[in-house]
Amino acid sequence: MEQEAPWRVLEFYSGIGGMRYSLMKAGVNAQFVEAFDINDLANDVYQHNFGSRPYQGNIQNLSAADLDSYKANVWLLSPPCQPYTRQGLQKHSGDARASSFLKIIDLIPQTSQPPLMLFVENVVGFETSDTHSKMLDMLEQNHFTTQEFILSPLQFGVPYSRPRYFCLAKRKPLSFRNMALNKQLVLDPSPLLGHDKDMISGGDQLRRNSDNLPITCEAIESFLEYPSFSNAFNPESCLPAHISRSSEAVDELVSGTLNQYIVPLSLIERWGSAMDIVFPESTRCCCFTKSYYRYVKGTGSLLSTVQSQTKDKTSSLVESGLRYFTPREVANLHSFPKEFQFPEYTSLRQRYALLGNSLSVAVVASLLSYLFSEP
Numbered sequence: 171m172e173q174e175a176p177w178r179v180l181e182f183y184s185g186i187g188g189m190r191y192s193l194m195k196a197g198v199n200a201q202f203v204e205a206f207d208i209n210d211l212a213n214d215v216y217q218h219n220f221g222s223r224p225y226q227g228n229i230q231n232l233s234a235a236d237l238d239s240y241k242a243n244v245w246l247l248s249p250p251c252q253p254y255t256r257q258g259l260q261k262h263s264g265d266a267r268a269s270s271f272l273k274i275i276d277l278i279p280q281t282s283q284p285p286l287m288l289f290v291e292n293v294v295g296f297e298t299s300d301t302h303s304k305m306l307d308m309l310e311q312n313h314f315t316t317q318e319f320i321l322s323p324l325q326f327g328v329p330y331s332r333p334r335y336f337c338l339a340k341r342k343p344l345s346f347r348n349m350a351l352n353k354q355l356v357l358d359p360s361p362l363l364g365h366d367k368d369m370i371s372g373g374d375q376l377r378r379n380s381d382n383l384p385i386t387c388e389a390i391e392s393f394l395e396y397p398s399f400s401n402a403f404n405p406e407s408c409l410p411a412h413i414s415r416s417s418e419a420v421d422e423l424v425s426g427t428l429n430q431y432i433v434p435l436s437l438i439e440r441w442g443s444a445m446d447i448v449f450p451e452s453t454r455c456c457c458f459t460k461s462y463y464r465y466v467k468g469t470g471s472l473l474s475t476v477q478s479q480t481k482d483k484t485s486s487l488v489e490s491g492l493r494y495f496t497p498r499e500v501a502n503l504h505s506f507p508k509e510f511q512f513p514e515y516t517s518l519r520q521r522y523a524l525l526g527n528s529l530s531v532a533v534v535a536s537l538l539s540y541l542f543s544e545p
């Protein structure tokens with residue numbers, strides 16, 4: 171059989187390439203025509219892994235003629251989330267960081283060849299914004315059919331809570347495999363997993379509570395870079411009195427690179443009660459944000475390296491050997507492939523920041539595979 175021409179893909183707000191990895195994982199025959207990101211360092215990481223450097227400019231300065239010149243038929247977009255986050259001021263389209271995406275929304279009708287498929291990722295909260303209303307109006311007026319999802323890696327067996335909003339759009343005459351979901355906001359991954367017949371079609375009945383799904387997640391342990399370092403992760407400053415401070419493993423740890431992942435005693439004392447602490451055997455951890463490692467509260471989970479079953483009630487946080495997840499472990503929870511690497515010169519904080527801005531490849535690959543499937 172003759173091989174069909176690859177889909178020509180544009181990746182807007184490419185960051186460290188989460189969308190690209192997702193499309194690769196979905197097995198779509200695609201050619202990445204161009205990626206766009208304003209962040210120099212994100213582009214370094216992208217280039218390090220994919221060999222090509224994204225266009226390093228402001229997306230807001232693109233014209234319809236620029237976009238037409240790529241002759242692309244698929245656009246993947248993960249615009250900045252800050253205008254729509256619950257923690258932010260929720261200025262929506264009034265936030266300057268929303269303007270480049272609003273510009274794209276304006277440009278689509280002005281292109282001579284609008285994309286055939288569009289995929290947008292953002293935070294939960296986007297779906298109630300005025301930017302969202304503008305996007306849906308534009309898509310409808312330009313003959314796109316849309317389906318929207320809010321999904322989390324937890325629903326795909328990954329022990330990681332990162333619910334995100336997704337909009338999938340196809341320009342007519344293209345249509346979705348499950349047309350019953352047109353114009354719906356779906357909170358259930360079943361249609362993506364080919365379980366369409368299990369769905370109760372129509373209205374709110376689709377909106378099942380994601381956390382109530384009978385999904386068994388793998389234990390966090392399988393995502394750890396250093397699972398065997400559990401006891402060694404007792405930092406010198408936090409060692410329980412009964413453990414010898416001169417033990418070889420501890421010396422090695424304290425002098426070695428692992429030291430940087432140990433949560434300092436001062437932070438434990440100050441923020442202990444606000445920390446989200448998980449264990450290797452836990453089947454859930456919290457969303458890692460771009461501020462992980464800079465701030466403790468609400469930025470991601472910390473790992474207690476003392477097994478919970480060996481921990482008696484009186485043992486304190488100080489004794490629980492708290493450490494940060496390493497960037498590789500965060501990448502694993504984001505389902506990034508093993509080959510993904512940061513350039514040597516990137517700092518820990520930079521790595522966490524870039525990962526925190528990225529996405530779950532497990533979730534997005536599944537959505538993209540559904541987007542590209544035919545009825």
Ligand SMILES: C[S@@+](CC[C@H](N)C(=O)[O-])C[C@H]1O[C@@H](n2cnc3c(N)ncnc32)[C@H](O)[C@@H]1O
Binds near residue numbers: 189206
């Ligand atoms: C939410 S992150 C997307 C991350 C990406 N999906 C990934 O996997 O890493 C948003 C990205 O958009 C970039 N960005 C924000 N505003 C931009 C603009 N006006 N022009 C170009 N890039 C922009 C940021 O540098 C950031 O990398």
